[in-house]
Structures are given as structure tokens and as C-alpha cells.
Amino acid sequence: MSATIQDVTTRVASQPTLARRAKAFEASPWAEAWDLVSRHPDPIYFGNGAPAREAQPLDRLREAGARAWREADGVLDYGEVEGYRPLRELIAARLARRGMPVDPDEVMITNGSQQGIDFVARLMLDPGDQIVVEGPVYIGAMQTFDAYEARYLVVPVDDDGLDVAALDRLLSTTGARPKLIYTVPTFQNPTGITMTRARRESLLSLARERGILVLEDDPYGELYYGASPGAPLAALDPAVVHLGTFSKTIAPGIRVGWTVAPRRLMDLLLMAKEGSDIHTDRIITRTVYHTADGFLDDHIAALRELYRQRRDTLLAGLQRHLPPDLTWSCPGGGFFVWVRLPDGFDADVLLPIAAAHGVAYLPGSWFYPAGQKVHDGFRLSFSSLPIEQIEEGTRRLGEAIAAYIE
Numbered sequence: 530m531s532a533t534i535q536d537v538t539t540r541v542a543s544q545p546t547l548a549r550r551a552k553a554f555e556a557s558p559w560a561e562a563w564d565l566v567s568r569h570p571d572p573i574y575f576g577n578g579a580p581a582r583e584a585q586p587l588d589r590l591r592e593a594g595a596r597a598w599r600e601a602d603g604v605l606d607y608g609e610v611e612g613y614r615p616l617r618e619l620i621a622a623r624l625a626r627r628g629m630p631v632d633p634d635e636v637m638i639t640n641g642s643q644q645g646i647d648f649v650a651r652l653m654l655d656p657g658d659q660i661v662v663e664g665p666v667y668i669g670a671m672q673t674f675d676a677y678e679a680r681y682l683v684v685p686v687d688d689d690g691l692d693v694a695a696l697d698r699l700l701s702t703t704g705a706r707p708k709l710i711y712t713v714p715t716f717q718n719p720t721g722i723t724m725t726r727a728r729r730e731s732l733l734s735l736a737r738e739r740g741i742l743v744l745e746d747d748p749y750g751e752l753y754y755g756a757s758p759g760a761p762l763a764a765l766d767p768a769v770v771h772l773g774t775f776s777k778t779i780a781p782g783i784r785v786g787w788t789v790a791p792r793r794l795m796d797l798l799l800m801a802k803e804g805s806d807i808h809t810d811r812i813i814t815r816t817v818y819h820t821a822d823g824f825l826d827d828h829i830a831a832l833r834e835l836y837r838q839r840r841d842t843l844l845a846g847l848q849r850h851l852p853p854d855l856t857w858s859c860p861g862g863g864f865f866v867w868v869r870l871p872d873g874f875d876a877d878v879l880l881p882i883a884a885a886h887g888v889a890y891l892p893g894s895w896f897y898p899a900g901q902k903v904h905d906g907f908r909l910s911f912s913s914l915p916i917e918q919i920e921e922g923t924r925r926l927g928e929a930i931a932a933y934i935e
């Protein structure tokens with residue numbers, strides 16, 4: 530007698546034959562802080578790193594989508610693994626304007642930049658391989674690296690970005706041989722900090738000397754609120770693999786990003802893509818192309834204005850309401866401010882107190898690998914909150930910190 534689906538499901542659940550890497554999938558870190566604060570009748574949640582919903586260009590997407598469907602003859606067949614050529618050309622042209630000329634054949638469309646992280650990790654990491662990450666590091670990247678059973682070398686971020694001298698010392702003293710350096714050099718998630726030009730150059734020369742691949746994740750580079758942060762890291766060295774996304778400039782739900790890599794790596798990345806999901810949705814990539822073409826520059830200019838006001842409100846609120854011995858980053862762009870607590874303070878202990886005051890953030894310890902937790906900071910995201918909530922949120926935060934100190 531053949532087994533029913535029910536039988537099979539029960540059998541799988543009762544026999545723990547899962548791969549070792551499955552432990553990386555046990556829990557999602559994202560929900561916890563929201564769960565705490567959502568018990569408050571009027572919660573203010575600084576944890577959401579998403580773009581503002583009201584900034585999603587829905588009408589433009591609808592029109593572009595209709596056009597994509599009108600052109601759909603043949604588009605619903607399987608297609609090119611690398612993605613829609615006009616979109617790759619548009620991305621290459623935008624990167625060239627930022628000082629990073631690339632061939633459209635070095636651009637692969639992905640399901641968000643998260644998928645690019647996954648493919649590069651898949652290509653580079655055997656279980657137990659070492660990878661250099663910033664401390665603190667983007668949580669989503671750790672979720673991916675955990676799945677490949679990477680071991681982390683955490684290098685602190687200071688006001689100039691990843692501390693390359695500390696990395697050099699770490700590698701020299703331990704003899705560690707990491708394969709990959711993962712960095713968000715511009716408006717970093719979670720600190721908002723941008724790596725200086727000098728640091729970028731020394732990071733690249735260290736990577737070249739030691740034969741380590743650099744993976745640059747750049748979702749925020751175009752969202753600056755004062756001076757432009759300059760060219761991406763990959764503009765300084767074509768060996769760097771560069772990830773970008775339309776998640777922050779158009780909308781995250783469309784899941785369209787890109788990976789730029791040198792040819793020899795790109796050939797392998799394309800096979801990783803083919804083996805994973807064959808290619809990205811052909812209607813949505815055309816929709817994104819018709820949305821972006823002739824529109825994205827003006828849209829991004831409006832986003833800069835919107836987010837600059839939110840950032841300024843947050844920084845002013847912190848100045849007004851937080852005690853003088855706390856410090857925080859002043860990001861030139863992106864979505865995040867990082868608050869540093871004085872010695873002896875613990876952002877994990879403060880979180881439930883803050884939640885009881887109706888405000889929540891993501892504690893710094895979440896942005897470190899297991900066993901290397903650092904508790905003296907937290908991330909505030911200003912991107913998705915209206916001005917009034919940001920103001921009120923900083924006031925509540927000030928009250929919560931006063932209560933914690935007592």
C-alpha cells in the first residue's frame with residue numbers, strides 16, 4: 530500500500546534526519562522585538578528596516594506591469610538565466626554613472642540581493658570555512674552564511690567603517706585564512722556608517738595580498754541625504770563582487786536585485802542561479818524595467834527628501850531626549866542609526882523596558898554571530914515611520930532609558 534502525504538509528513542517530522550545545517554533555520558530573528566512592543570496600545574517600532582510603504586510607486590508599477598503583460602507573447606516560456614537584457618543594461622548604465630562601468634554581461638538579475646548573498650556563499654564556502662564580517666553585521670547575511678556552516682571572523686566597525694588594521698592584526702596573529710569578506714561599506718546595515726576612501730583602499734589591498742574575495746552588498750548607496758558617498762567599492766577593484774537591489778528604491782516585494790561579478794565567477798553564479806530557480810520572473814523584471822526607465826532618477830530624488838527629513842527628525846529627537854553619555858552614528862544616507870550605550874548598559878535588558886513604554890528597536894546582540902554577542906548598542910530604523918512617530922518614539926526612548934537607569 531502506498532503511503533499518503535500525511536504518512537510521509539509524520540514520518541519526516543518524527544525521524545530527525547535533517548541536515549546539520551537545518552539548525553540555522555530554527556527561528557527567524559525578525560519577529561521578537563515587534564512581538565514585545567505590539568502589546569502596547571500605540572506601539573512605535575524602530576525595528577522595521579523596510580522602505581516607506583507610501584513611497585512605493587504603485588501607479589507606475591501598475592502601468593509598467595500592464596505593459597509587461599501586453600508584451601508577454603513568448604515571455605511566459607523559460608528564458609535567459611541572467612535576466613532581461615534591457616534591465617541589465619539599465620543597471621549597468623546606472624552603475625557607470627556612479628563611477629563603476631560594467632558590461633551588462635557581468636550583471637545577473639536575482640530575486641533580491643539576498644539571493645546574491647546566497648549564491649556567492651554557495652560558490653565560496655565549504656562547511657567550516659571562515660568568513661570576515663563586520664561587527665555588527667546585517668542579520669540576513671548571517672542567516673545565509675549560517676546555512677553554509679561558515680565560521681565568523683568579526684571585525685569591529687568604527688566611525689570610518691570596517692577596521693581594516695584590526696582585520697590585518699587578526700589574520701596575522703591567528704593565521705586565519707578566510708575565503709570571503711562580506712561588507713556593506715555604504716550606509717551600513719545596521720550602523721549607518723560609511724567606509725572612508727582610505728579604508729576602502731586598504732581593505733582591497735589586504736584582500737588582494739591574501740587572496741580573499743570581497744563581497745560588497747550595496748542596497749543603500751543611492752539613498753544619500755547630503756553629499757554623494759562616491760563610487761561603490763567594486764569601482765576600485767573589478768575583482769569585487771557587488772550586490773544591488775530595487776528593494777529600497779522601488780519596493781521590496783517585487784524581489785528584484787542584481788549581482789555584478791567578473792566573467793569567470795559570473796559563469797559559475799549563473800549555474801548556481803539555474804540550479805536554484807532557473808531565472809527570475811520574466812514579467813516582474815520587465816515591469817521593473819518599464820518602471821525604472823525614465824522615472825527612477827526623479828523617484829530617488831523624492832526618496833532622498835523624504836528620508837532626509839526622517840533621519841533629521843530622529844537625530845534631533847535623540848539629541849533632545851537621550852542622556853548625554855549615549856552616542857550615536859549620524860548616517861549620510863540609508864535607513865539606520867546606531868545608538869551606543871555607556872559601559873555596563875545592556876540593550877537586551879533595556880528592550881522590554883522600552884517596549885513597556887511603547888517603543889522598540891533591534892538590540893545590537895542580534896547583529897553578531899552566536900557566541901560573539903555584543904550588548905552595548907542598538908539599531909533604530911527611521912525609513913518606515915512618519916515624522917510624528919519618530920518624534921514621539923525618541924521621547925519614549927528617553928523615558929525608557931531614564932527608567933532603566935533608575
Ligand code: PMP
Pocket residue numbers: 578640641642643644667669713718746748773774775776781784785786
Ligand atoms: N543586504 C542588506 C544590507 C540589507 O539591508 C537588505 C535588506 N534588509 C538586503 C541585503 C536584502 O535585500 P533584498 O530585498 O534586495 O533581498
